[in-house]
Every structure is written in structure tokens, then in C-alpha cells.
Amino acid sequence: RGLRATRAGPNNPEGGNICGLRSLTVSLTKIVTGPNTANINNCHGSCAFPLPSANNHAVLLNSHIGSGNVDERAPCCVPVAYEDLEVVDFADYGTSITIKPNMVAKECGCR
């Protein structure tokens, strides 16, 4: 069971700016043969109270900082789940096709 943390919901007026997934297309030409680009997404937004998709550590950390300990690193909006991406690559023996893990952000949370 998680510690108590109110979640952002339809009635939360700050819902537009809270930590969440945003599309991001990047070039892959320097690291793989193909594809040339991919949408890997990125996480953006506030991790102030109420913390979206926080875990117990982030709730405790946020509460500790809220008590005046402003020198601590505050919770940060980061990917917490990923998808793999199938790519064509180049190895000693020539062309290969492989699955690269954790390439595409799928879900964001405060950590």
C-alpha cells in the first residue's frame, strides 16, 4: 500500500502543467542504421503537491522538502515505464536486426 497522496484529477485546475508524457522525435542516425528518426517521448511538468504517479519515497521526500529542507533534490518528472524499439544495426558480421530496450518513454512519474 502506498502512502497518502492526492492525485491530480479532472477537478484539479493545475492538471495542464503537471508531470506527464509529451511527444519527442529524435534522430537515430548516429547510433543505428535504421530508422532515421523515432518518437521516444519525454516527461515534462511539475512535481509539486499533489505528486502525480509518485511512490512512497517521492511522497516522503516531497514532505521533507515542504518542511523547509530546501537543499534536498526535489522529486523530478521522469519516465517510469518504457517500450523497446526494433532497429536495424551494424555488427562485425554485417547487418543485424535487434530489439533495443528502454528506448521509448511510455509513462511518467515523480521520482
Next chain:
Amino acid sequence: RGLRATRAGPNNPEGGNICGLRSLTVSLTKIVTGPNTANINNCHGSCAFPLPSANNHAVLLNSHIGSGNVDERAPCCVPVAYEDLEVVDFADYGTSITIKPNMVAKECGCR
């Protein structure tokens, strides 16, 4: 297999400031019966190149930002592994003893 990313090592002079685990003791008295305090640790430090404990998404994101896309959220130093904590709690039927998941940061990485 991960994408290429040089790791911080004994020969890396910036090793002192790179993303890593730091001790952090917080009060738990508002959320559980006991213990009164616990060391939950926190992650601090730089996620500039070379990215410590980065995954493929973070390496791509860092490279994309390095190419001049400075409006993107940069990789952030966050916990990537946790430990549970055994606590004494209070429920309708009285005192209970439970395991709270993801309470203590155990490892940090750039995400």
C-alpha cells in the same frame, strides 16, 4: 544491449559531482506509528555527459539536447532501485505491522 555511453570511473575527475546516492534521514511520525525516523536516502548530482547509469532513452535525450534542443527536459538524477521498509501502522482493528514498498532509495541513475 545499451547504446554507447562512457561511464564515470576511477579515472573520471568529475566523479565527485556525478549523480549518486546520498544519505537522507526523514521524520515518519505523520504517516506511521514507528519508526519515528528513517534513512530513505536521496539522489544528487550531475547528469551531464558521461551519464551515470543511464538507459537508452536518457542517452538519446541527452544527445538530442546536446544538439541544441535546450527546451527539452534534460535527464534528471533519480532513484532507479528501492528497498522496502517494515513499519508499525494503525488500522481500524488496531496496531498492525506491514511492509511499505519503495521507501528507501538504493541506486541512482539519469532518467
Next chain:
Amino acid sequence: FPQNRMCAFQVTSQTKRFATVGNVSGSVQLCENTTCCVGYYRVIDGQPKVDVLACDIVEKSCPDATCKAQKRFNGRQIKCVCNTDLCNSNITWTP
């Protein structure tokens, strides 16, 4: 050699885990890995009712020789922690 801590022992069905951290003989427990005794009480109609008396598992720290009450959950629960043999038999409590 140092003797193991002895604590008063009593548990509920939800807190049997406390029986695993020291040999129990009647209403006394001999602690295996701690020098702290604990007491956890529900407060019902202003009166504390024992839930747990045992060797400590989670508190880790016990600076006091006697068991002084600490209120939790708006006074609906109290706990105490102490560091002498059977010190958790009596809780020092001001309603």
C-alpha cells in the same frame, strides 16, 4: 557476557510477527537482536488498551529507561519504547 533484553510479551492476531524476534515464555520475551522493548496501544474511550508488548522490530532507537507514551494518529494510538528489562510492562502516560 551481556544478557539478552527481556520484554513483556503480548500480541494480537495482526501482530504475530513480533513473536518471531525472541523466545517467548508465557508473558515474557527474550530478545534476539535488540536491546529495546516496545508497547503499542489503542486508545478506547480515553483508556489505553494493549495491542502489542514485545521486543522491538522497527523502532531501532530506545534512549529511555522507562516506557514514555508517544501519541500517534490524533491520540487514537500510543506507543512507547524503552531499554531496560520488562520496562514495557508499565507505560508512563498522561491522558
Next chain:
Amino acid sequence: FPQNRMCAFQVTSQTKRFATVGNVSGSVQLCENTTCCVGYYRVIDGQPKVDVLACDIVEKSCPDATCKAQKRFNGRQIKCVCNTDLCNSNITWTP
């Protein structure tokens, strides 16, 4: 109704996965889910040597009708992507 794309087909033991994305008949593949053909080559002693000719799996985009070479890994590999039947039989390449 629109016909499926036809691509020249050839694979290595490391790239058999390409055989799964369309029926193969001799050196021709009929694509199931793409309109793109691809070619991947190793460059050995300045000459391209075919590793893969097939229906596309990972590229997703193929704006050109003919298969224009794109260099990768400092020119040790080249690839091409195109959008007409058997367009990957010939690669447009300048050493």
C-alpha cells in the same frame, strides 16, 4: 483495390526476421504491412555487398521512388529505402 508492395528479397542468417513480414517466392517478397522496400549493404573494399533486400520493418518512411544510398557507420554500411515495386533491386550509389 490497392495491390501489396513487391520487393526484391535476400537475407543473411542474422536477418531472417525480414522473411516474416511478407510471403517470399524465390527472390521476391509480397509485403503485408508496408509500402516500403529496403536494402542494407556492407561496403567491402569500396564495393557494396548485399546483406538484406526485403519489405521494410523498422524504417516506416519511404518518400522516394528509387533506392538512394544513405551511408552509415563511416561508410562501412549503406542502406536505401523506396516506395515502388522491386525498387530495392537497384541502389543509387556514389562511392
